[in-house]
Amino acid sequence: xxxxxxxxxxxxxxxxxxxxxxxxxRPSAFAADGAEQPDAQDLFFDYVYLRxxxxxxxxxxxYHGGGCRSWLTVTRNTTTHEIxxxxxxxxxxxxxxxxxxxxx
Amino acid sequence: MAEYSWEAQSPLRKAxxxxxxxxxxxxxxxxxxxxxxxxxxxxxxxxxxxxxVAKAAKKAWGVLPPERPGAAVGKGATLIWTGPDQxxxxxxxxxxxxxxxxxxxxxxMASLSDQSGGRCLIRLSGARVRDALAKVSSxxxxxxxxxxxxxxxxxxxxxxxxxxxxxxxxxxxPVYSLLVFTSFADSLWHTLADAAAEYGVxxxxxxxx
Numbered sequence: 001x002x003x004x005x006x007x008x009x010x011x012x013x014x015x016x017x018x019x020x021x022x023x024x025x026r027p028s029a030f031a032a033d034g035a036e037q038p039d040a041q042d043l044f045f046d047y048v049y050l051r052x053x054x055x056x057x058x059x060x061x062x063y064h065g066g067g068c069r070s071w072l073t074v075t076r077n078t079t080t081h082e083i084x085x086x087x088x089x090x091x092x093x094x095x096x097x098x099x100x101x102x103x104x
Numbered sequence: 105m106a107e108y109s110w111e112a113q114s115p116l117r118k119a120x121x122x123x124x125x126x127x128x129x130x131x132x133x134x135x136x137x138x139x140x141x142x143x144x145x146x147x148x149x150x151x152x153x154x155x156x157v158a159k160a161a162k163k164a165w166g167v168l169p170p171e172r173p174g175a176a177v178g179k180g181a182t183l184i185w186t187g188p189d190q191x192x193x194x195x196x197x198x199x200x201x202x203x204x205x206x207x208x209x210x211x212x213m214a215s216l217s218d219q220s221g222g223r224c225l226i227r228l229s230g231a232r233v234r235d236a237l238a239k240v241s242s243x244x245x246x247x248x249x250x251x252x253x254x255x256x257x258x259x260x261x262x263x264x265x266x267x268x269x270x271x272x273x274x275x276x277x278p279v280y281s282l283l284v285f286t287s288f289a290d291s292l293w294h295t296l297a298d299a300a301a302e303y304g305v306x307x308x309x310x311x312x313x
Contacts, residue, residue: 007172007173007188008257011242015258065264067257068186068257069257070187
């Protein structure tokens with residue numbers, strides 16, 4: 001499997017490290033009015049431990065540690081390993097990502 | 105208080121053996137050179153200030169830092185892409201404080217980190233250098249995709265390296281420079297020497313000029 005890093009170009013899998021599902025969002029322990037969220041424990045249990053077992057397209061976080069050390073969001077089909085999109089993870093380093101898939 | 109006198113040592117003090125390695129007949133196909141006496145500083149633009157950093161670099165060295173993997177040779181320094189909004193400044197020297205002059209240039213626009221003693225600089229050239237590198241790197245080094253000035257942050261033998269192509273040698277063979285963490289330098293030198301042995305290797309040392 002190869003991943004087209006939006007900064008470096010297409011690279012072999014060995015340069016990347018897999019984190020997992022990009023979907024989980026960190027819940028807040030507090031409601032908008034500052035009061036404690038009554039179901040915060042359940043929300044955090046879900047966020048930390050529970051994952052969907054997706055068969056098909058999934059957004060994932062990958063780390064290009066063997067290259068530019070950027071965090072990436074990769075849309076991958078978990079049954080075929082086909083990669084449909086690669087982009088910089090939100091908030092990762094660059095002000096603007098370079099063009100995806102360009103060779104270096 | 106005791107006075108210390110720090111003496112710079114080559115990170116290749118175990119692996120480096122000067123002279124001919126591998127194939128002994130004919131011209132050496134690969135020249136491996138350890139480059140010493142360089143200042144290397146990592147520059148990371150602070151969020152939203154990448155344009156200011158580029159402007160400051162242009163003013164200081166006459167070239168813009170590469171926005172994509174590449175190496176720009178400026179007046180007094182080479183700027184090597186290492187990742188989005190970050191680059192190395194490589195220059196001649198072995199002074200005790202390579203950061204201060206850059207801190208004046210980038211005045212709060214970028215975070216700076218001295219890597220002079222943290223990396224080993226290896227230069228590879230020769231008629232068969234590409235064949236040797238092809239064995240250990242997955243980067244396509246063909247002229248069409250990796251011309252003079254191209255660079256890559258990649259892994260060779262599971263070791264992170266910064267690789268870039270300098271101007272061709274006088275005899276027309278390509279010249280690559282490679283930065284590797286000092287603690288991995290001995291190991292990587294062995295790997296490269298093994299890969300190049302069948303073409304004949306000439307190992308030398310020289311200060312950066």
